[in-house]
Amino acid sequence: MRTISGKARLAGVIGWPVTHSLSPALHGFWLGQYGIDGAYVPLNVAPAYLKEALALLPKLGFHGINVTVPHKEAAYALCDTKDIHARRIGAVNTILFDDTGRACGSNTDAAGFLENLREQYPALAGLSGRAAVVGAGGAARAVVCALADHGFTDIIVVNRTADRATDIAAAYEGKVRAVAWDAREAALEGAALLVNTTSLGMRGHPPLPLALDALPREALVADIVYTPRFTPLLSQAKTRGNPVADGLGMLLHQARPGFRAWFGREPEISESLRAHMQAAVEGKREDE
């Protein structure tokens, strides 16, 4: 068993409930792999205590934390500084406490999303034009930010609640369009990429109701859901011949900047890490 000393560097993930988080398994794997004297712990903090927790954690010696559901937007408002991605997304997922205890917030979800796609689909660089995004929550905001960075010029957002899609579109001046939920299938025509950012297709949730007939067969289909690893959407896409990218890699890639900042080592995404995380995903299922 790995042991830590009194000088161990501390980090963690703050959420409510935090039990769903796979980040402790992920960072714990890297800490063990590199023999780092450090710990990464789950912090189950109710929304009413978030502000207090963020003020107290650096005083307890924490170097930083990841932020997960439902705290990403509230943590954004509480951070002393925010990087460009956090500002564009309006949420933080990674916080570094500086020497004076100030909370420096960043958002690594957009970059993590793109790095995962690039890894699973090296031809991503050649994709441009239209991309379709299903959902308009926090995850969608990160994905739209990533797609705009990548250079897609016609990003369509479809969401059950139209106003949330319209809000995202308004922030991107002409690059992003909100399309009505009822028109979501026709909107897939001509798209080079389709991304599901909703919770539909996740274990315990119904599948995403989306017929793919209008989607070009060469379009890349990505899901940010990774429990199960191959969602009904990805299976449906694969069956009709579309290339697909699953969401587990986004979790791995978004975690790297935090680990580097808190523990001082650039972590790698190896096959043994993937196997470990796949087992952690399966383990969560057994817990349920």
Ligand code: ATR
């Ligand atoms: P996150 O921050 O993880 O993206 P969220 O803000 O709760 O989480 O967003 C969840 C997304 O899944 C939203 O786009 C939501 O649609 P609404 O904005 O209409 O709520 C979508 N979603 C969840 N359940 C859905 C369902 N049964 N049908 C259609 N969309 C659904």
